Amino acid sequence: MISPELLEAFTAVVGANNVLTDEASRSNYGHDETERLLYLPWVVLKPETTEQISQIMRLCNTHKIPVTPRGGGTGLSGGALPNLGGVLLSTERLNKILSIDERNLQVTTEPGVITEVLQDAVKEKNLFYPPDPSSKGSCFIGGNIAENSGGPKAVKYGVVKDYVLNLEVVLPTGEIIWTGSNVLKNSTGYNLTQLLVGSEGTLGIVTKIVLKLIPLPKYDLLMLAPFASVEKASEAVSAIFRAGFTPSALELVEINALKIVSEMVDSHSLPVSDDIEAHLIIEVDGNNMDVLMQEMEEISVLLADYEAGEIFFAEDAQQKEELWKLRRRVAEAVKMKGYTIEEDTVVPRAELPKLIKGVKALGAQHDFKVVCYGHSGDGNLHIRINKEGQPNSFENPEMTAVLEDLFKLVHSLGGTISGEHGIGLIQKKYMPIIFNEAQLNLMRGIKRAFDPNNILNAGKIFDL
Amino acid sequence: MISPELLEAFTAVVGANNVLTDEASRSNYGHDETERLLYLPWVVLKPETTEQISQIMRLCNTHKIPVTPRGGGTGLSGGALPNLGGVLLSTERLNKILSIDERNLQVTTEPGVITEVLQDAVKEKNLFYPPDPSSKGSCFIGGNIAENSGGPKAVKYGVVKDYVLNLEVVLPTGEIIWTGSNVLKNSTGYNLTQLLVGSEGTLGIVTKIVLKLIPLPKYDLLMLAPFASVEKASEAVSAIFRAGFTPSALELVEINALKIVSEMVDSHSLPVSDDIEAHLIIEVDGNNMDVLMQEMEEISVLLADYEAGEIFFAEDAQQKEELWKLRRRVAEAVKMKGYTIEEDTVVPRAELPKLIKGVKALGAQHDFKVVCYGHSGDGNLHIRINKEGQPNSFENPEMTAVLEDLFKLVHSLGGTISGEHGIGLIQKKYMPIIFNEAQLNLMRGIKRAFDPNNILNAGKIFDL
Numbered sequence: 001m002i003s004p005e006l007l008e009a010f011t012a013v014v015g016a017n018n019v020l021t022d023e024a025s026r027s028n029y030g031h032d033e034t035e036r037l038l039y040l041p042w043v044v045l046k047p048e049t050t051e052q053i054s055q056i057m058r059l060c061n062t063h064k065i066p067v068t069p070r071g072g073g074t075g076l077s078g079g080a081l082p083n084l085g086g087v088l089l090s091t092e093r094l095n096k097i098l099s100i101d102e103r104n105l106q107v108t109t110e111p112g113v114i115t116e117v118l119q120d121a122v123k124e125k126n127l128f129y130p131p132d133p134s135s136k137g138s139c140f141i142g143g144n145i146a147e148n149s150g151g152p153k154a155v156k157y158g159v160v161k162d163y164v165l166n167l168e169v170v171l172p173t174g175e176i177i178w179t180g181s182n183v184l185k186n187s188t189g190y191n192l193t194q195l196l197v198g199s200e201g202t203l204g205i206v207t208k209i210v211l212k213l214i215p216l217p218k219y220d221l222l223m224l225a226p227f228a229s230v231e232k233a234s235e236a237v238s239a240i241f242r243a244g245f246t247p248s249a250l251e252l253v254e255i256n257a258l259k260i261v262s263e264m265v266d267s268h269s270l271p272v273s274d275d276i277e278a279h280l281i282i283e284v285d286g287n288n289m290d291v292l293m294q295e296m297e298e299i300s301v302l303l304a305d306y307e308a309g310e311i312f313f314a315e316d317a318q319q320k321e322e323l324w325k326l327r328r329r330v331a332e333a334v335k336m337k338g339y340t341i342e343e344d345t346v347v348p349r350a351e352l353p354k355l356i357k358g359v360k361a362l363g364a365q366h367d368f369k370v371v372c373y374g375h376s377g378d379g380n381l382h383i384r385i386n387k388e389g390q391p392n393s394f395e396n397p398e399m400t401a402v403l404e405d406l407f408k409l410v411h412s413l414g415g416t417i418s419g420e421h422g423i424g425l426i427q428k429k430y431m432p433i434i435f436n437e438a439q440l441n442l443m444r445g446i447k448r449a450f451d452p453n454n455i456l457n458a459g460k461i462f463d464l
Numbered sequence: 465m466i467s468p469e470l471l472e473a474f475t476a477v478v479g480a481n482n483v484l485t486d487e488a489s490r491s492n493y494g495h496d497e498t499e500r501l502l503y504l505p506w507v508v509l510k511p512e513t514t515e516q517i518s519q520i521m522r523l524c525n526t527h528k529i530p531v532t533p534r535g536g537g538t539g540l541s542g543g544a545l546p547n548l549g550g551v552l553l554s555t556e557r558l559n560k561i562l563s564i565d566e567r568n569l570q571v572t573t574e575p576g577v578i579t580e581v582l583q584d585a586v587k588e589k590n591l592f593y594p595p596d597p598s599s600k601g602s603c604f605i606g607g608n609i610a611e612n613s614g615g616p617k618a619v620k621y622g623v624v625k626d627y628v629l630n631l632e633v634v635l636p637t638g639e640i641i642w643t644g645s646n647v648l649k650n651s652t653g654y655n656l657t658q659l660l661v662g663s664e665g666t667l668g669i670v671t672k673i674v675l676k677l678i679p680l681p682k683y684d685l686l687m688l689a690p691f692a693s694v695e696k697a698s699e700a701v702s703a704i705f706r707a708g709f710t711p712s713a714l715e716l717v718e719i720n721a722l723k724i725v726s727e728m729v730d731s732h733s734l735p736v737s738d739d740i741e742a743h744l745i746i747e748v749d750g751n752n753m754d755v756l757m758q759e760m761e762e763i764s765v766l767l768a769d770y771e772a773g774e775i776f777f778a779e780d781a782q783q784k785e786e787l788w789k790l791r792r793r794v795a796e797a798v799k800m801k802g803y804t805i806e807e808d809t810v811v812p813r814a815e816l817p818k819l820i821k822g823v824k825a826l827g828a829q830h831d832f833k834v835v836c837y838g839h840s841g842d843g844n845l846h847i848r849i850n851k852e853g854q855p856n857s858f859e860n861p862e863m864t865a866v867l868e869d870l871f872k873l874v875h876s877l878g879g880t881i882s883g884e885h886g887i888g889l890i891q892k893k894y895m896p897i898i899f900n901e902a903q904l905n906l907m908r909g910i911k912r913a914f915d916p917n918n919i920l921n922a923g924k925i926f927d928l
Contacts, residue, residue: 103702103814126708148651159649161658162626175902183810184842185623185883187612187662188898189925190907194625194658198651215708238567244590244679244751287708288755346647350567378648419649434652438639443654445913449906461653 001042001085006063010045010087013055018046018093029070029088033135034078034426035340035393041068041088048093050168050176050207057205058174060087060455067172067456069201071111071143074135076342077424079146079200083459091142094207097121105213106165106182111142111206127213130157133420134328142206148198150420152249152283152327155377157214159420161197168208169196172451182210195446200422202457203450220248220285221292222320223300226309230254230278230372234352236306237280237376241349243302245295249283250377251327252352257371261326261333276309280376281327330373331382339371339384340392341426343403347415349379358409359383366402380419394426407433423461431462465506465549470527474509474551477519482510482557493534493552497599498542498890499804499857505532505552512557514632514640514671521669522638524551524919531636531920533665535575535607538599540806541888543610543664547923555606558671561585569677570629570646575606575670591677594621597884598792606670612662614884616713616747616791619841621678623884625661632672633660636915646674659910664886665921667914684712684749685756686784687764690773694718694742694836698816700770701744701840705813707766709759713747714841715791716816721835725790725797740773744840745791794837795846803835803848804856805890807867811879813843822873823847830866844883858890871897887925895926 011019020026026040047053060067066086073080082088094110097118101107102125109118115136119129132151133139139149145167150159167179179192186193196203227233233252240247255276280303284295300311314320331342347355356372363370363385374382385402386392394400407417407430416434417427431440444464447454454464475483484490490504506529511517524531530550537544546552558574561582565571566589573582579600583593596615597603603613609631614623631643643656650657660667691697697716704711719740744767748759764775778784795806811819820836827834827849838846849866850856858864871881871894880898881891895904904926911918911928918928 101812101814102706104812105705106812148649148655150649154649158626161655162622171902171906177900177903177906179903181810181880181898182812182878183844183880183883184813185612185614185618185810185839185844186880187808187882187884187886188880189887189895189903190667190910191612191625191658191662192903192906194655195910198655203654215705215710241569241679242566246679288752291752291755344651346645346649348565348568348570348646349648350565375649380647380649414646416645416647416650416652418651419647420651422651423653431653434645436641438635439641439643439653439656442635442641442656442913446654446659446910449909449913 002065006059007043009059010043010056013052014045014047020044029090030082032073032075032078032080034076034081034424037078037081039081039083040085041082042085044088044090046090046093050170053089053170053205053207054174054176056087056089057170057172061173061453064453064455066458069205069457071140071146072114072135072138074139075143075147075422075424077418077422078426079422079424079457079460081425083425089205091140098208100125106210107213108208108210109141111140111145111209113141115139115141115144122213123216126216128216129163129211129213131160131163134331141209145197145206145209146199146201147420147422150375150378150380152251152375154375155250156246156248161194163211164193164197164209165212166210167193167196167206169204169206171204172453172456184212198422200424200457200460202447202460217285218287219289219292220283221296222281222283222314222323223296224312224323225280225282225303226276227278227280228275228307228309230356231353232306233278233280234356234376236303236308237352238350239302239306240299245299247282247377248285249281251281251374252278252376253281253327253330253373254278254371257330257334257373260337261330264333264336265326265329281323334371334384338392339386341384341394343383343406344380344418344421345383345406345410345415346378346380346419347410347413349377351413351415352376352379352381354413355381355410355415359406362402362405362409368402378419379415404430404433425460428460428462466529470523471507473523474507474520477516478509478511484508493554494546496537496539496542496544498540498545498888501542501545503545503547504549505546506549508552508554510554510557514634517553517634517669517671518638518640520551520553521634521636525637525917528917528919530922533669533921535604535610536578536599536602538603539607539611539886539888541882541886542890543886543888543921543924545889547889553669555604562672564589570674571677572672572674573605575604575609575673577605579603579605579608586677587680590680592680593627593675593677595624595627598795605673609661609670609673610663610665611884611886614839614842614844616715616839618839619714620710620712625658627675628657628661628673629676630674631657631660631670633668633670635668636917636920648676662886664888664924666911666924668920681749682751683753683756684747685760686745686747686778686787687760688776688787689744689746689767690740691742691744692739692771692773694820695817696770697742697744698820698840700767700772701816702814703766703770704763709763711746711841712749713745715745715838716742716840717745717791717794717837718742718835721794721798721837724801725794728797728800729790729793745787798835798848802856803850805848805858807847807870808844808882808885809847809870809874809879810842810844810883811874811877813841815877815879816840816843816845818877819845819874819879823870826866826869826873832866842883843879868894868897889924892924892926
């Protein structure tokens with residue numbers, strides 16, 4: 001599908017070792033964590049520098065070859081799937097942390113750095129980069145930028161977009177730009193930085209990233225509160241904020257999700273009994289242990305009003321880590337049980353009880369099993385549905401019928417269909433539930449301004 | 465300049481009382497707080513609803529009439545100046561706070577509400593909307609969105625963009641859209657919300673605003689620290705953050721600015737002596753008074769390393785208010801002394817000493833007087849220059865020569881030319897110092913996608 005001349009040109013840019021055309025490689029790079037979808041690219045390229053990416057884009061733009069950028073391949077919406085074949089451009093070799101600026105509390109990094117590696121590197125300097133998606137051990141920071149990732153800490157510290165100060169970007173035409181400046185406040189022209197964040201690799205390929213850091217909080221405390229009713233648990237969530245607390249994490253896990261993950265990880269510490277419907281995982285952090293202890297105490301008292309059961313307090317770093325590991329592995333565990341597609345709904349926080357009630361009703365109505373878990377403090381609920389004997393795929397009409405009803409429900413509650421995963425390939429058919437033609441046309445206009453030949457991650461988010 | 469038929473059509477939309485064509489009205493609405501600039505619009509329209517604005521935009525788009533939206537008229541970059549004549553569209557009658565959602569910690573407001581009125585209204589519910597530009601007593605929240613305003617609290621709490629969840633916008637074509645959803649996390653399509661924030665009324669007219677609120681902190685403490693050297697003062701700024709503190713305000717005021725404002729307000733409490741070059745105003749806030757006292761104590765100790773003089777602690781609400789009033793009136797006072805144009809430079813925080821040293825050198829070199837003050841915690845320094853007998857105008861070539869050198873210096877320090885005021889009319893000629901053609905062309909492409917006939921606030925930020 002790609003001419004020998006073009007392959008030669010690519011080879012001249014990145015070297016023969018970094019031009020892969022064998023079927024195994026194409027297959028390796030043809031999927032991400034979205035369902036079991038596989039699309040073979042024509043060729044996989046592994047550039048190492050901004051300049052190489054610029055040259056690749058110039059070639060592809062001239063020859064109108066589709067290009068799909070790919071980070072760690074952990075995406076859940078198909079954003080990195082090479083659905084049109086073409087060039088799969090992996091950022092894995094742009095894997096250097098370029099500088100940690102302790103004077104200005106900033107880090108400059110390449111996109112192919114694993115998120116947790118970056119977090120650990122700044123932690124050594126007593127600095128903190130909070131966004132921590134569940135996949136932090138394998139996802140790339142570049143992919144986090146593309147999807148505007150969140151994670152448990154977002155409830156207090158915000159999502160990726162709140163930390164990105166400036167981006168070096170190779171445009172689809174091959175031009176290289178910076179989106180802004182390395183400053184904390186900026187009213188100089190349109191906010192290209194924020195436009196790039198969450199644009200899912202459709203507007204440009206991010207090649208350098210400047211992130212804001214904050215001082216690392218000294219202490220944290222973690223507790224697990226069981227509830228006899230999932231709705232009571234979700235009501236407690238918004239009560240905590242109304243009372244003036246801002247936990248550094250506030251996660252909800254339904255009992256059926258917890259049971260599945262407990263089987264997988266053989267956990268001791270978990271209270272799993274038949275009269276529990278859900279747990280809240282609540283963390284507070286800060287620099288004064290007395291204040292934190294008092295906050296935990298006050299939150300416990302408040303939870304009693306929502307019929308919380310006996311609260312488990314993690315006693316040491318090991319217990320905390322065990323609990324977090326459990327939480328992070330929920331997605332993997334339920335996926336293994338056949339709940340393949342993870343939805344990423346988000347509603348205003350106080351509408352969470354209605355969302356949970358509604359999704360249960362939808363499950364019953366369509367005869368689907370449902371599991372819920374997620375970042376309840378943000379109103380961001382991950383939902384997976386499953387039906388024995390049904391293909392768990394975005395192409396299964398019975399499944400998409402449920403999802404369409406679900407997203408209409410979310411929209412009616414003032415919410416939207418993705419809080420941190422992006423739209424990518426498999427959610428784009430639901431975009432008209434959220435956006436009308438005027439809105440979609442603005443997005444299309446922006447895409448055209450960046451990518452006149454529609455070569456970069458085309459067919460993601462929306463069709464032109 | 466506008467046909468009688470069109471005037472009649474406008475009158476049918478907003479009523480005769482809200483169509484002003486007399487010279488006094490046109491003159492009233494023909495300026496903002498930028499220099500002494502005056503541009504007469506052909507007609508002033510005062511719509512009251514989104515629907516009326518939509519109808520006005522449809523008419524203007526059909527007839528290709530320039531439209532300039534205007535809020536409180538407190539802008540410092542000329543964003544609300546009707547430089548092409550045409551329609552001046554005032555949002556003053558869209559002045560209702562529509563709802564304060566205590567369950568979700570959100571407020572929905574029209575754009576013509578005065579920022580301080582909005583802050584006070586949510587404060588009554590024990591909620592906090594932090595961004596507080598100096599003009600908060602007269603500026604509109606809509607204008608704050610247009611310019612991505614900041615203010616002293618930004619250093620801890622962020623700027624306007626960090627609080628905007630969703631916007632209702634009338635597009636230049638008259639279409640009405642919402643930019644997003646009322647949720648805390650959103651990865652659903654391009655971030656139109658953040659694109660609109662800071663776009664200075666060039667992409668659409670904001671008609672409804674959904675803002676995130678946070679719990680109101682219970683206590684704050686305020687102190688004023690004098691320094692014998694302005695550079696030492698600015699070095700202390702970044703040391704405070706490196707030591708792990710995040711003050712809720714960290715302002716720097718040079719002594720010559722403070723002397724001018726002291727004359728104006730007849731203040732008692734201010735230590736103004738010949739061996740002082742600058743003051744830092746430092747505020748901490750939170751929910752635990754003991755913790756705050758300790759923080760203040762630790763910060764005081766740290767300041768001693770930077771040769772701070774005797775620190776003044778505000779003892780009660782009245783002393784705090786007096787000090788803040790003084791700070792807020794600096795701009796007005798120095799303006800009355802002939803320093804007309806306020807620059808809005810921003811650099812990475814730790815580069816502040818270099819910026820201050822550089823701007824002093826530039827002043828000496830060009831024989832201009834210089835005053836500096838501003839949000840030093842953000843690296844955001846307001847600079848005013850002045851020369852006896854020289855017109856203080858963006859059209860004075862001797863003045864613009866200094867400013868051009870200043871902005872090149874800012875750029876070389878990794879900074880940019882506006883942190884919170886916007887580019888508007890009078891800064892656009894400096895945009896090429898910060899952005900190359902590729903970057904400006906992206907912005908132009910975005911503008912065209914929103915405003916194909918280039919009728920809305922045309923000629924602001926950049927030329928098409």
